[in-house]
Amino acid sequence: MQFHRRIAAALAAGALLATSGVLAEAAPVYDPPKPAVTVYNTPGVQFVNGRTWRTQCDMYSSNVVRCRTEIWATQVIRQGTRYRQINGWAFNNLTYLPSDRDLWKGNNLAHNANWTSTDGRRWRTECDTSTTGRGGCRSYIYAWVVASVDGGYRTQQRWIFNNQVQFSSSAVPDVTTVPKSALARAVLTPTGFGPIQIGTKVSDMHGAYLAPGNLCSEHRASAEVRALGVDLMDYRNATIGNLWSGSNTTPIGDASGVSTFRLGMTLADLRAAFPGKVKLVTRNSEGGAFQGAAIQEGGVELLFHKDWEDGDMMKLLPTDVLTVARAREASADHFYGC
Template structure:
């Protein structure tokens, strides 16, 4: 069976950032909507830039928040600066007479969306208007304790127009600086300028570089990181899916906590050795053979080495703070050194040559385990892992599932492509909601009819003799699949498939 479920971290789900809904700050000494610079107001960080606009001044405000976005068909959790609203500083009401942003009403914008404006209300105050735009946003929802994401249409706060009641006071100009960062890679310069809302070819002053704490240059065609060494205060850096091979410019970024470099051409991790403050690191889908430089990163809580050429897991065995580890799609067979990682909550060893689960027996906090397409036949070591909620063992040589009967918290279990004949022990897993048993040797499925919470059951490619015994499941709405679903049908996939890469540190 094709592997249709990517590694997901079942315990880590996040809500869409309040920034998408236009957060309104509480009363404070500084009004972040009209004051240039970075401010801490109402427990949140705000960043504002202002520029001339027609006969007034327009200020753009961003808020630092955690947000869910869709990248390459996957929902991805990111922390950074996100748009909050635009504010047009006080100007004569007559200037807005023909502009729908300056009078109460509803209109259709050039983008085809519905916009609505309210003016001079208790919400806007006298001599002011607020405009809301119809937008498609990602919204989390929960079904049976499992988080999902969906696209919805909402009316989102977009801008404020202020009318003059006193002389207009324009914000002071930012200080002039001459020293600029040297960035040979035009695409890197462009990405940074886009994040600063500046023309893409603008020079970036050294003083400005020192103010940047979060940078996302995912899929930006960046190949040369020279110049990033000047961004001394970076805490979060996303450089996924670029053309990067040399990490030397990152060596001195001692404040980095979250670093994502998935999908590049990296083979040498040595420049990351000094970054001992890192909490999360994703170097999946690169060319890494030697992972030994990660030994020094003892603060790491999240680590992905997926889809590389790593054979030796020894470098990670001392990272005892790890809670999530992805070793999938490497040429790994011996994981005995993982015994010390007792804080792990999520572990993937899918598509490896691992043949024993014994080293996992002490991982009492493990809630997610993926050992798809390995060489497992004995699951007795899992009997002590009573915190498990999601377990994937597709494509192994498991025949006896008796040792899984005590894993009462399991809500997701995938055992397709094994040699299972007897499913009676699974009838004790009363919290199961999603169960895959395709491509086995099962003839009797009646024991599964008693599972009270089951709503997805895959049984294709089995010599089943008592299909009718599952009629009660079907009658109460459970999707029972005796035939393999079409490749275009994803309705049977588990809810957690939305989060399919290492989560951002929040």
């Protein structure tokens, strides 16, 4: 039953990508920008293409990294003669990160092959095809799955994508250590903080990056996120609406990438780091109106302000030190009535 459960879950998720050589990439800004963060090569939870993904990476050998990707999905399991659906984490695939092709000599996962494993299961591998792309291999296993047939379910055998091997080249460097997590590479921008973006549905997060909130918000950031100097609020529509930092170690950027600006610097420094992008705005809060500096992208902004005790809050001067940055909707009301 366990094997049927694993494969059926992946089918229900519709996420095995067995017919496409393109890997889904996350939209947020990360530092460093390369290698590009994807759900296949970066540890952590990500919310991509309307789905929730979880990846763990470890050392497969002394110089090859393997990542296991799961997806939150509706799983179909067979119990006796009946089928039922459950929601939870389901296996999606394994990814062996870029390494020298010579390291894989004699390994069936890294050359065109058909074979039967010691446990009697059939496997096949294809390499350097239109499906895998140049510099990669994909392996499939012939397995019993629970498939949707004519409005019901049936157990049948099918080739299922299981893993991919990526080879290094002059353009693709070796990955010889476990990569930093998506959260550890996150940059605070107008749209959010790495995998946590403004508008992310709390229901899609399944508890990731969240902790119990307070009077103003049902949730706040988890200890893992707060350790990076960032906290959050969700709002009545149950989406992430506000992410902020008061830490001078939090990377600050916009759609073009990470900047040299850090909290504790001045408005003049902010303008120098984001030439032509900083706009002075008036915002309302429980403490009254104040003037802030905003970097806006579409309907969201990264809003900066000084300490409330630091002089006239309606006048933000070039020499004023900016101590808080908030990713939020670009609206006049600062705390949304909280």
